[in-house]
Amino acid sequence: MKRTLLVILLPVFILSGCWDSIEIQNLAIITAAAIDSEENHKVKVSVQIFIPRTITSGESGEDPSLGSTFVREGIGKNLAEAISVLQTNIPRKLFWGQCKIFIFGQDLAKTGIRKELDFLIRHPAPRINSNLYVSEGKASNLLKLIPPLERYSGEVLSKFSQHQEVGVDTTLSDISKDLTEASQSFSLPYIKRLKSDEYARKSYETIPTIVGTAIFKKDKMIGNIDLEETRGLLWLSRKIQKSTVSIKPEENENEVIMMPTSGSVRFKPQIINNQWIMNIQIQVAASIIQNETFLSLLQEDVITKLEKGLENKLRDRISKTLEKIQKEYQADVVGFGRRFHQKYPEQWKKVKDHWDEKFPEVDVKLSVNATIKRSGDIGGPAALPEEEVIEN
Amino acid sequence: MTFIKKQIHRKVKVKKRLSQAIPLSNKLKNNIDYFSSLYKDSSDVIFRSFTIGNTEAVIIYIEGLSDLQKLDELVLENLMNQNSEMADVFESLKNNIPISKLKKVHTYKACIDSISIGNPIILIDGQIDAYVLGIEKYETRQIEEPSAETGIRGPREGFTESININTALIRRIIKDPALKMKSVNIGKYTKTRVIIAYIEGLVDNTLIKEIENRLKRIKVDGILEGGYIEQFIEDNPYSPFPQVLYSERPDVISANLLEGRAAILIDGSPLALIAPVSFFSLFQSQEDYYERFLIGTLIRILRYVFLGVAIYFPSIYVAVTTFHQEMIPMDLMLSIASSREGIPFPAIVEAFIMELAFEALREAGLRLPRQIGSAVSIAGALVIGQAAVQAGIVSAPMLIVVSITGISSFLVPRYSIGLAIRLLRFPNIFIAGFLGLIGVMLSFIILIIHLSKLRSFGLPYLSPIVTLQKNATRDTLFRYPLWKFNLRPHLTGQFNPKRQKDNLKPSKREKQ
Amino acid sequence: MIETGRINKSQVSFIMLPTIIATAILSIPSIDAKFAGHDMWMTPIIGSLNGFLTVFIVWKLHKLYPNQTPIQYFEKIIGKYAGKLMGLIFVLFYIQVSGIIIREYTDFLKTEVMPQTPGIVLAISLLFTAALAVRGGLEVIARTAVICTTLYMSTLSVLLLLIKDIDLSYLLPFMENGFIPVLKGAFVHQSWFSEFFLLAFLLPFLKNQNGSLKAGIKTVFLVMVDLIIVNFFILTILGMTAANKFYPVYSIIKSISFLGFFQNFEIAVTASWVLGSFVKITVFLYAASIALAQLFRLNNYQIIVYPLSLVILHFSYWDIPRFATLTNFIYKVLPFYLVTFQTIIPLLLLIIALLRKRWGENFS
Structure with a gap:
């Protein structure tokens, strides 16, 4: 008797509802999101939603150039309200679980993104390791682009950040760490739409690309640096930049072009006589990928001269970036503050509150040590008869 | 009235005689009357009367159960040629009938028993x-x-329905006299002969006593198969998991006997039961031991992995696609979303329908005649599944899930636990639909609790893993090399540990 | 002896491991981060000292009164009425702590995994499963714990996938503010370690009474190592933002991304945490049931398991209207509460028992 009662009551208890279940057909899968500011201090959120097409009934004859995503937006007083307005425009439940791309419009970035960041970090749905970007102009325009190769434009951006290492790779968790640390500055990739005149069928069939880096102080964007300077910034973030360096050897109009392959970046903070010094030591190995000159690359002294040239070039590049960051923007996006904190906690405590002023005063000593390891498949210049090759 | 009363009275008398061990009368006529009335309307019971010298005698036998050739040549011929008086009948019988098995009985019951198994009585x-x-x-x-x-390797002999042949097959493998065969008769009308086989010294005596007690408890009309006995003697009849193993192969039975278990053979069935048994023995197949240890280990691990798949794959699929869609990698999710567009059922209903259909196909495949059976199962599943996907009734991922689950449930070597797995799949799908992965995990825990409570003749079902004996994984999860099998598994009670010499690993450097 | 099952020493380790770790890794690391800062990886070492102490106290009491659970020897130490009173207080203590545990865990599930499901449904499911195990007896609990703990610990090894994300520089500066913050962080840890007092309800039922001290010490050590590893990963991945998160371990598991394919696996890890909490709740429920049954001299404890679970369910909802109350309770009250009952009182009782023995020897 007792057992039958239990068997009857148990399903009643379970059948009263399956509260959290939601079918995949009732989800609107968000692949990327954009947050802009609107007039009247409102916030506009646009999301790029994936359109699942049935693949069962063979080819359904849909025009593939229409792409597999569409964009919808919602406007509200703040981000949370904008999202709930957005939900009223979409019959399916918004699903943030796969959204790893958030783009902020430039206007919004300049006025500060702290409030939006609170929503993104507090709410359990957005992923903490999503990538963030700043767009030139309105961010929602970038969502409307249909890439020719990838399935949605968000994928393009994440591939750029993670695989190609074109711009800085900053995630939400990085930002939350940086903002709670003393430096309180971070950088985001600056993106805009790629103008391609290639055989594009429609004007929106293109991709967003990274054209620089936006510099944020606290939570406001104070400026941006271009692609060239971004390379310097990436060196400072300990990423070996795999982009070319061209050297003009002395007495030569033509250039030898090299590509760094591996290396290491070391930071050593020092405080000597109350002067704060940051030593940056870079070791890099490079290989030569193009030789425009007539020089034979088999001679060691030729190579050592080229190495010197490489070191100078790199030093210039990085210094330029540092100049901009340190003196012009005075934003410690490279984590100097943290390194001083780790080594000299006592002194750090004193300057913690006015690090903005102290940061430009840090004397940065840059030293680069380059080795050219390889020169590709051939030594001397290609397609040149032997008499014309210059030996030294 | 009186005539009827007499008939009833006679019947009662006969019944009484059947149930009591009443001695025979020394008047042949009384005995013949008795037996004729007993075997009235049985045309296959033959009464052959003849004379031995001057005495009347009769042989009663059942046609079809006795060796008539021997009866004619060895018995009747010799007896009918007897002329002299018989001083001691039995002595002369013993010396005149060249039959190896000859016995003297006194009671009606014993005669009836002998006739029923095909031994004629004189x-x-x-x-x-x-x-x-x-x-x-x-x-x-x-x-x-x-x-x-x-299997690929191993003897190709299997048990038959005759218990004498079966015991002979075992005796051929285990020749030591320590192998004992205790006989019990169960079943009122079937009087099935049941033999408990065990190796004395290896097995725990209380186990044999317990088995005997449980067998003697069974008072039913008939025992048709080992399954009947299994259901009467198991510890927990409500559990879906079998608590005795059954097998048709003498090598499997012998291997278990050598580990200290007992076997129960039943006349009329080729399947023998083995007790006590643990969860892990149900996952051992004799192939594992005949092949080398690396393969044996890997295949065993594969079996356990697919056990998990077979029970939990549909429920995990339902749980993940309805509750935890974040877990699915992005590209897979977009594919699944595309293929589920337009499907009318929610995932849990789809899973149920597909699983039920698969089970139906499987059962149907069992009953069909052999030629059609295999074709229907395979082609049916594929074609029907494909058509269902095309029609938009089920989604392709679900089809794949169900097929993989179906295939994995065949990896289990013992059919009885395969049935348990098929059964367990359905409540899991149900719970997954209501509480997601948390529900699946809770049902897993409940399953473990049930398995931990289960005992097979005193042996905890999940031992030796959960009782953390030394070298527990030696023959359960893995299969250590045979030269490491120095100790027998500790079942319950007394324990004869050593089973082989140490240091039996083959080595190049062995001294000659 | 109302419990007829016997377990062996290794099973005791399997039982006690998740009992401590299951809720310790839920929310303690964030308090660690707040107090100890960059040194939070050291706090379990200091906290484990209380673990060793508690194990020693339990073992010594067990040696003085073998085959008896605390309820029984309370009466022997401080007399019949005071002992019974103390036993009753302990029963109530365990009931309330069990309620808190259930509430903590179902709150976590509700926040992160299943927001719409009523918490009470989750609590009932979990308690029902634990009650099933307790009704099966100590042997069933031990066997289930072996399997559940093995699975639970192996999924914690998924943290290893995070090795490529760790930033060792977060370990510095070392001892920035001295040793005191480390002690503050350790104070919370050591109250969780004091839960080793539950060993007192397991030791009387060991098959082989030798070597129980070594087994207990080994378990404390394993727990300590595990907590250090967890704290280390939280520190090196989250830095100081860990102090602001409610469930730091969950956050770092969310960010596991391996080969671009193994992402978002936190639900799977959460599901395996159910195994750990299940063992913890089972052990607490078992202790409460045995204690209550022995207090009232019942014949067996299985009959009070279900009613006791209902009481615990009630305690998990009573007087905790919002999450802020629960958090405050866990951070501010629970450390003192746990350590008082599970270390300090047993220590006092041990001293009394030893004194009584010595006086007894003097007089006889």
Whole structure:
């Protein structure tokens, strides 16, 4: 008797509802999101939603150039309200679980993104390791682009950040760490739409690309640096930049072009006589990928001269970036503050509150040590008869 | 009235005689009357009367159960040629009938028992004993490979329905006299002969006593198969998991006997039962031991992995696609979303429908005649599944899930636990639909609790893993090399640990 | 002896491991981060000292009164009425702590995994499963714990996938503010370690009474190592933002991304945490049931398991209207509460028992 009662009551208890279940057909899968500011201090959120097409009934004859995503937006007083307005425009439940791309419009970035960041970090749905970007102009325009190769434009951006290492790779968790640390500055990739005149069928069939880096102080964007300077910034973030360096050897109009392959970046903070010094030591190995000159690359002294040239070039590049960051923007996006904190906690405590002023005063000593390891498949210049090759 | 009363009275008398061990009368006529009335309307019971010298005698046997050739040549010929008086009938019988099995019985019950198993009895006028001739012979199946337990390596002999052949097969493997065969008769009308086989010294004596007690408790009309006995003697009849193992192969039975278990053979069934048994023995197949240890280990691990798949794959799929869609990698999710567009059922209903259909196909495949059966199962599943996807009734991912689950449930070597797995799949799908992965995990815990409570003749079902004996994984999760099997598994109670010499690993450097 | 099952020493380790770790890794690391800062990886070492102490106290009491659970020897130490009173207080203590545990865990599930499901449904499911195990007896609990703990610990090894994300520089500066913050962080840890007092309800039922001290010490050590590893990963991946998160371990598991394919696996890890909490709740429920049954001299404890679970369910909802109350309770009250009952009182009782023995020897 007792057992039958239990068997009857148990399903009643379970059948009263399956509260959290939601079918995949009732989800609107968000692949990327954009947050802009609107007039009247409102916030506009646009999301790029994936359109699942049935693949069962063979080819359904849909025009593939229409792409597999569409964009919808919602406007509200703040981000949370904008999202709930957005939900009223979409019959399916918004699903943030796969959204790893958030783009902020430039206007919004300049006025500060702290409030939006609170929503993104507090709410359990957005992923903490999503990538963030700043767009030139309105961010929602970038969502409307249909890439020719990838399935949605968000994928393009994440591939750029993670695989190609074109711009800085900053995630939400990085930002939350940086903002709670003393430096309180971070950088985001600056993106805009790629103008391609290639055989594009429609004007929106293109991709967003990274054209620089936006510099944020606290939570406001104070400026941006271009692609060239971004390379310097990436060196400072300990990423070996795999982009070319061209050297003009002395007495030569033509250039030898090299590509760094591996290396290491070391930071050593020092405080000597109350002067704060940051030593940056870079070791890099490079290989030569193009030789425009007539020089034979088999001679060691030729190579050592080229190495010197490489070191100078790199030093210039990085210094330029540092100049901009340190003196012009005075934003410690490279984590100097943290390194001083780790080594000299006592002194750090004193300057913690006015690090903005102290940061430009840090004397940065840059030293680069380059080795050219390889020169590709051939030594001397290609397609040149032997008499014309210059030996030294 | 009185006539009827007499008939009833006679019937009662007969019944009484059947149930009591009433001695025979020394008047042949009384005995013949008794037996005729007992075997009235049985045309296959033959009464052959003849004379031995001057005494009247009769042989009673059942046609078809006895070796008539021997009866004619060895018995009747010799007896009918007897001329002299018989001083001691039995002595002369013993010396005149060249039959190896000859017994003297005194009671009606014993005679009836002997006749029923095909041993003719000789009743002689003036003797209070009957003589039983052990010349039973009946058609049995030839020894052939067991169809349900095939393998690549190993003997191809399987048990048949005759218990004598089966015991002989075991005796051929285990020749030591320590192998004992205790006999019990169960079943009122079937009087099935059941034999408990065990190796004395290896097995725990209390186990044998317990088995005997449980067998003696069974008072039913008939035992048709080992399953009947299994259901009467198991510890927990409500559990879906089998607590005795059954097998058709003498090598499997012998291996278990050598580990200290007991086997129960039943006349009329080729399947023998083995007790006590643990969860892990149900996952061992004899192939694991005949092949080398690396393969044995890997295949065993594969079995456990697919056990998990077979029980939980549909429920995990339902849970993940309805509750936890974040877990699915992005590209897979977009594919699944595309293929689920337009499907009318929610995932849990779809899963149920597909699983039920698959089970139906499987059962149907069992019943069909062999030629059509395999074709229907395979082609049916594929074609029907494909058509269903095209029609938009089910989604392709679900089809794949169900097929993989179906295939994995075949990886289990023992059919009885395969049934348990099929059963367990359905409540899991149900719970997954209501509480997601948390529900699946809770149902897993409940399953573990149930398995931990289960005992098979005193042996905890999940031992030796959960009782953390030394070298527990030696023969359960993995299969250590045979030269490491130095100790027997500790079942329950007394324990004869050492089973082989140490240091048996083959080595190049062994001294000659 | 109302419990007829016997377990062996290794099973005791399997039982006690998740009992401590299951809720310790839920929310303690964030308090660690707040107090100890960059040194939070050291706090379990200091906290484990209390673990060793508690194990020693339990073992010594067990040696003085073998085959008896605390309820029984309370009466022997401080007399019949005071002992019974103390036993009753302990029963109530365990009931309330069990309620808190259930509430903590179902709150976590509700926040992160299943927001719409009523918490009470989750609590009932979990308690029902634990009650099933307790009704099966100590042997069933031990066997289930072996399997559940093995699975639970192996999924914690998924943290290893995070090795490529760790930033060792977060370990510095070392001892920035001295040793005191480390002690503050350790104070919370050591109250969780004091839960080793539950060993007192397991030791009387060991098959082989030798070597129980070594087994207990080994378990404390394993727990300590595990907590250090967890704290280390939280520190090196989250830095100081860990102090602001409610469930730091969950956050770092969310960010596991391996080969671009193994992402978002936190639900799977959460599901395996159910195994750990299940063992913890089972052990607490078992202790409460045995204690209550022995207090009232019942014949067996299985009959009070279900009613006791209902009481615990009630305690998990009573007087905790919002999450802020629960958090405050866990951070501010629970450390003192746990350590008082599970270390300090047993220590006092041990001293009394030893004194009584010595006086007894003097007089006889």
